[in-house]
Amino acid sequence: MPREVEISIIEREFIQNALQEGIRRDGREFDAFRPLELNFGDEYGVADVQLGKTRVIVRISVDVVAPPPERKFDGVFQIVTEFSPMASPAFEVGRPTDAEVILSRVLEKAIRRSNALDTESLCIIAGLKCFALRADVHIVDHDGGLIDASCIAVMAALQHFRRPDVIVEGEKATVLSTRERDPIPLSILHQPLSVTFSYYEEGNLFLVDADLAEEQVRQGEIIITMNRHGEICQVNKYGGAPVEPLDLLNLNNVALQKVKDISKFIQQKLDEDAKKRDAGGLMAELSAENAR
Amino acid sequence: MTTAGKIVNNEIHLQSIHHQQTQPHQLHPPEHSDGEPETKKQEMPLDTSTYSLALLRLDGRRWNELRRIHAQINTQAAADGSSYLEMGNTKVLCTVTGPAEGRQAGQRGAKDNEAKVEVEIGFAGFSGLERRKRKSDKRTLEMQHTLSTAYSSLLLTHLYPHSTITLTLHILSQDGSMLAACINASTLALIDAGIPMSDYLVACTAASSATTSDSDNSDPLLDLNNLEEQELPFLTVGTLGRSDKVSVLICESRVRMERMESMLAVGIDGCKRMREILDGVVKEYGKRFS
Numbered sequence: 001m002p003r004e005v006e007i008s009i010i011e012r013e014f015i016q017n018a019l020q021e022g023i024r025r026d027g028r029e030f031d032a033f034r035p036l037e038l039n040f041g042d043e044y045g046v047a048d049v050q051l052g053k054t055r056v057i058v059r060i061s062v063d064v065v066a067p068p069p070e071r072k073f074d075g076v077f078q079i080v081t082e083f084s085p086m087a088s089p090a091f092e093v094g095r096p097t098d099a100e101v102i103l104s105r106v107l108e109k110a111i112r113r114s115n116a117l118d119t120e121s122l123c124i125i126a127g128l129k130c131f132a133l134r135a136d137v138h139i140v141d142h143d144g145g146l147i148d149a150s151c152i153a154v155m156a157a158l159q160h161f162r163r164p165d166v167i168v169e170g171e172k173a174t175v176l177s178t179r180e181r182d183p184i185p186l187s188i189l190h191q192p193l194s195v196t197f198s199y200y201e202e203g204n205l206f207l208v209d210a211d212l213a214e215e216q217v218r219q220g221e222i223i224i225t226m227n228r229h230g231e232i233c234q235v236n237k238y239g240g241a242p243v244e245p246l247d248l249l250n251l252n253n254v255a256l257q258k259v260k261d262i263s264k265f266i267q268q269k270l271d272e273d274a275k276k277r278d279a280g281g282l283m284a285e286l287s288a289e290n291a292r
Numbered sequence: 293m294t295t296a297g298k299i300v301n302n303e304i305h306l307q308s309i310h311h312q313q314t315q316p317h318q319l320h321p322p323e324h325s326d327g328e329p330e331t332k333k334q335e336m337p338l339d340t341s342t343y344s345l346a347l348l349r350l351d352g353r354r355w356n357e358l359r360r361i362h363a364q365i366n367t368q369a370a371a372d373g374s375s376y377l378e379m380g381n382t383k384v385l386c387t388v389t390g391p392a393e394g395r396q397a398g399q400r401g402a403k404d405n406e407a408k409v410e411v412e413i414g415f416a417g418f419s420g421l422e423r424r425k426r427k428s429d430k431r432t433l434e435m436q437h438t439l440s441t442a443y444s445s446l447l448l449t450h451l452y453p454h455s456t457i458t459l460t461l462h463i464l465s466q467d468g469s470m471l472a473a474c475i476n477a478s479t480l481a482l483i484d485a486g487i488p489m490s491d492y493l494v495a496c497t498a499a500s501s502a503t504t505s506d507s508d509n510s511d512p513l514l515d516l517n518n519l520e521e522q523e524l525p526f527l528t529v530g531t532l533g534r535s536d537k538v539s540v541l542i543c544e545s546r547v548r549m550e551r552m553e554s555m556l557a558v559g560i561d562g563c564k565r566m567r568e569i570l571d572g573v574v575k576e577y578g579k580r581f582s
Contacts, residue, residue, distance in 0.1 A: 098437055105434045114546045117458070203537070212500060222541070235527065235543040239442025242537035244558050252549045 004090035007216040015217045019200055025213060026052075031254055033209045034145070034264070038156055038269045044183065045161030049153040052211060055087075058061040059136050060151040060161040064175060067123065067130040075122020078130035079107050079154065087142040099146070106147050106236065107137065110192045110225040111154055114233035116188040124166055124173050131163060133186075144212040147223055151194040156266050160273065161186055171182035192233040193262050195255040203243035206251065208258065222248070224255040228263045301503035347511075348402035349381075350519060358496065358562060363476070363573045365484040373485025377477040380517055386477035387460045388485040394456030407452035409444045413435040413461045413474065420466050435471055439478060442530065442540050448488040456569045457487060468517040469497045471528045471542060476570060485572055491533030493567040495540060499526035500551040512558040527553070533567060536560050548563035 015025055024030065034052030041048065045060030069076060081104040083091040091097065111117070122131040135157065137150050162183030165176045198210035198218035201265075210218060220240020225233040232252065237243075305311030308374035350353065354411050373388035391407050413432050417423050439459060459481070471522065475495040482489060497514045499520060516526055524545035530540030538560070547555075 101430060101433045102437060104428045108430070109544050113544065203550040220441075226549065230549045231546055232543060232549050233546050235541055235552075237538065238438045239540055240441075240445055242532045242535070242539040245536055245538050245560060247552055248538060248541065248556065254551060256549065 004088065004216075007213055010017075011213065013214060016200065019205060019207075020075065020177070026211070030206065031208045031258075033148075033258065033262075034211065036152070036265060037157075038152070038266065040156075040160050040269070040273045044288070045157050047153045047155065047157035047160060049149050051145050051149040051209070052142055054149050054211075055139075055141040056146070056149045056153045057138045057152070059138075060157050061134050061136070062081050062163050063132045063134070064124070064129055064173075065132040066128060072127040073123050074119045075130040077117055077119050077135075078133075079104065079110060079112060079135045079137060081107065081137045081139070081150070083139050083142075087139045091139070091142070094221040102238075103147055103150060106194065106223060107150060107154060107226070109196055109234045110151055113157075114152055114192050114225075115152055115189055116155070116192050117158060118189050122163075125168060125171065127172065129173050133163075142212065144215045145196060145209045148194050148196050148209060151190055151192070152262060154264065155191050155193060156269070158186055159191070159266065160272055167270075169200070190227040190229065190231070190250070191263055191266070192225050192227050192263050193259045195253075195258045197222045197224070197251055199241070199243060201240050203247065205218075206254075208254070219226040222251060224251060226252070226255055226259050228256075228260045232251055236238075260268075344516045349513065353516060354514075355501070355511045356514050356558065356561070357519070358565060358569075361566070361569050363480060364568060365480050365573060365577050371481075373478050373481045373487070373561075375480035375482070375484060377473055377480065379469055379473045379476070379515065382469055382473045383463075383465040384473045384477040385462040386474070386481040387459065388481045388487070389460070390457040390485075391452040391487065392458075393454070393456035394410075405453050406444075406449040407447070407455045407457050407485060409440045409447065409449070410456055410458045411439040411461070411478075412418055412458070413439075414461065415463045415466070418465075419463050424484040435474065438471065438540060438542065440473060442475070442493060443478065443482070444492070446489050446493050446532070446539070448490070451488060452457065456480075466518065468519075469515060469528070471497045471540075472515075472530070475540065476531050476566060480573065481571060484577075490569060491535075491565075492567050493530055493532060493539055494563045494570060495528055495530035496559060496562040496566050497521070497526050497528050498555045498562060498565055500547060500555050507544075512554040512564045514558050527552075527555055527559060529556060529563060531563040531567075534564065 019024065028034070037050040039048045040046060047057045047058045065076060067076065081100060083097070083100050085091050086091060117133070122133060124130055135154050137154060139146060139150070162185055164183050165177060165181040167174045167176065195208060198207045198214060198221050199205060200207070200217070200219055203217070207214060219253070220237065222235040223234070227233065312471065314562070353359070362378040365373065365375045367376045368449050369386050371387035371389060375386045376387070377384050394408060413436055416433070434490070443459070456514045459478050463470065472495040475493060481495050496514065497516045501513050513520065513524065514522070520561060525545035527541065527543035529538060531537060532539050
């Protein structure tokens with residue numbers, strides 16, 4: 001199995017010494033994200049997030065299936081993660097690394113278990129038909145901060161996605177194509193976003209959004225997922241060097257500020273995209289003129 | 293009736309306000325309170341309103357009481373180190389193998405200059421309410437990852453290059469606080485195995501009792517059983533020895549961020565008591581050799 005290339009001792013020391021002097025490798029503030037870019041695809045539900053050199057593409061797709069018998073009134077929603085070997089030579093298809101398991105578990109807890117998506121709204125006929133929503137998370141380039149980037153991408157894609165409308169007559173449901181009826185946005189209950197803190201110096205120095213080299217040097221990570229209303233959806237600190245409880249509480253406040261900023265950014269991008277799609281408005285739609 | 297945990301100047305203060313006349317408040321209850329009833333399998337969901345009236349939980353505990361903890365070390369003669377731990381009805385058996393040559397020495401993410409910590413968790417078919425075959429699902433994998441990263445930084449792994457320390461945990465009975473029980477059992481087994489580590493890693497769970505988001509009177513609860521875990525937002529906290537420093541913190545439920553402080557404070561306080569109990573177990577065992 002290919003192993004991730006370990007960082008050289010000299011680089012490790014360079015990063016640590018620089019951090020002691022209060023400087024990050026790329027000159028960012030300790031609590032600053034890398035430049036975040038978010039683009040939507042031509043289709044609904046495709047989001048492409050770039051966080052520095054890390055790039056994640058999420059695509060939402062929908063299908064009609066029979067709901068599981070124990071959850072008659074719910075739709076199905078699953079998040080599938082895929083680490084492409086293209087992103088890093090350490091990734092292999094079909095053999096999940098620890099990082100992949102943690103990523104899919106964190107996304108699952110952050111988005112699915114915190115009920116970000118109202119799965120009841122995906123029900124068509126109770127016990128017979130429901131929508132099965134699937135979010136495919138593709139890691140296209142890996143330079144650290146995968147969890148944060150994936151979480152942003154999934155939430156942006158879910159907000160961007162439109163599902164086809166259905167008409168229900170008794171036991172018969174007809175799915176209408178996008179030409180017949182405008183597709184409907186999903187009902188999103190809240191928007192959880194993750195902020196990963198990496199810490200150094202026995203838990204005295206916390207960095208937001210570490211890149212790959214910084215991740216390899218860190219003593220541990222704390223993943224905090226919350227929504228902009230200040231509700232924590234999950235906190236994960238899997239071992240690593242111990243930290244003071246007071247610092248943990250302070251990190252929550254930092255995370256909240258970051259989550260608010262990113263939420264605003266996503267909303268702004270969504271609005272821009274909506275405006276682009278709605279070029280010309282109602283008048284253009286009514287006109288017989290076309291692009292030819 | 294608010295009981296709030298506060299973290300001031302990095303020290304945990306549990307303040308109990310009101311309701312002293314009606315309920316004698318035990319900040320430090322007897323550690324082995326044998327008289328307390330074991331958790332009963334009740335069909336009814338946990339009704340938090342009854343808690344706020346009587347200030348007693350379903351199994352008759354107060355907010356800051358741990359369940360009955362019973363632990364033994366050196367239970368398996370064949371293993372290098374072993375332990376058996378009961379936290380109420382959660383029962384865990386842990387064995388340690390190693391430090392020994394790994395199955396694939398030098399491969400699979402092991403660093404050359406330090407030992408690798410491998411963790412395997414197995415659930416007995418009869419451990420839960422339903423008999424279900426759970427082949428390593430993601431939740432178990434996550435627990436394994438938590439234990440392995442926590443102990444990699446705690447054990448003095450640099451003393452054993454090119455080797456593997458394997459922790460094998462068997463869950464015999466599940467009744468809440470699973471991760472906490474696994475951590476506590478592993479700590480005991482590693483002590484029995486004589487693997488040097490900097491301090492005890494102990495863990496317990498804490499919850500916030502109010503389900504509505506804006507009411508102020510929420511009591512934090514310590515050491516949850518299964519029913520309480522399903523009903524309330526909770527976290528698992530693991531601290532290092534006598535210090536307040538948090539090594540493991542897992543919170544999987546949606547909770548207001550203001551609640552975190554009191555939950556954390558109560559959890560850390562519980563960990564301190566847990567450490568004393570485990571320390572007692574180790575010392576009791578050590579007496580045999582004096």
